[in-house]
Amino acid sequence: MAGRLKQPTGRYGGRSAEERQAERRRRFLDAALQVFGDRPGFRSATVAALSEAAGLSTRQFYEEFRTLEDVLAALHLQVNDWAEQAALTALAEAGELPLAERAAAVFRAYAADVTADPRRIRITFVEIIGVSPALEEQRLARRARWVDLICAEADAAAARGEAAARDYRIAATAFIGSVNGLLHDWSAGRVDATLDQVVEELVRQLLGILRPSGWSPEAHRVRPPGSGPLPSRGSPRGE
Template sequence: MTGRLRAPTGRYGGKSAAERQAERRQRFLAAALRLFGDAPGFRSTTVAALSEAAGLSTRQFYEEFRTLEDVLAALHLQVNDWAEQAVLDALAGAGDLSLPERVAVLFHAYAASVTADPRRIRITFVEIIGVSPRLEEQRLARRSRWVDLICAEARAAAARGDAAPRDYRLAATAFIGSVNGLLHDWSAGWVDATLDEVVDELVRQLLGILRPADRGVPGA
């Protein structure tokens, strides 16, 4: 199939064509979260199975997506958008908090979002891996956005005198890898700790990166 089927236009049941299309798309994404994020997983899901789970037809699937990979790509972006918005909302309300408090707010918001549903963790850290060069590029692009956020917080902390003034991109990239690995291992049951303990450890690690060595790291 070279392109999507054309969706119908006009109003039906009090909803416009655009509203019905958005609703169908969300139903497919919700079904994908269930099937990709749990059993059977992305690689074992068919278009027919996803359509049935969404309560829609395969024709409607092809009106919204070309392939199941398109669905996984959209779902991966959605899960990341939820987490990013949670962090931005939390930071917007952080005001003039100290660096340790601000970092704690950041990570509690992120962890609360990605662990709100274990299937979100699987989409973010498992199902997206190794699917295609296109999805790998998307995964790394979203990781880069998190690196940018950490670097922005580091620059702001340095301007306040709370962090060493240096280029933090390499350290932030390494740190984001630690975040992903630890949360994945915790969700898989390989880390014997509570979520709060995991977040506290991540806070300590980031403060250790940001704080000048001669100033130490305050308790978090």
């Protein structure tokens, strides 16, 4: 959200006004990651303290933002963007792998990104909670993006015969809650496991959703009309 003070225009020091604005914004967000994500935390922060941490003035703060809540909102989106990009990059690189390996690659990339800096986890899972209706709506909207991603990939896997064909939205929503809770508890030292073990558990949960008990590619393969039953596993000709 734009600040309430008029921003400077023209070139200064060889940089345009847009470049200087982007640099100031980056410095405020970097400072917010430290101030909000560590101590004192968002609820105890002040504009003066954040500006000091950024090495900028309070006037410059109000050129970029209206309130500290605006900074938290921008930082929350940034942290989620980093994690989403890590997951999408891994997904693109693992596109030809079997489902289990593909899921493991994506979750390994996501988990590595969000746990690389404990402050990111605190912003995503702690500081954003209960601040205001607007931030709660933003939090739920970003979570919905993760649900949409899982549903899209689950549907694609089902179309390839790698997973059961069903509506995955409720299951994906529940699974995202499990991901968030487990990674938060692990980062807080409440789960005695390595990050690889955490990822392995998440992949097992996801595969259990995609491939429920009793499901098999052969049993759920779509057959052309009039083609007859699928052949048994013991006989290529079904005899």
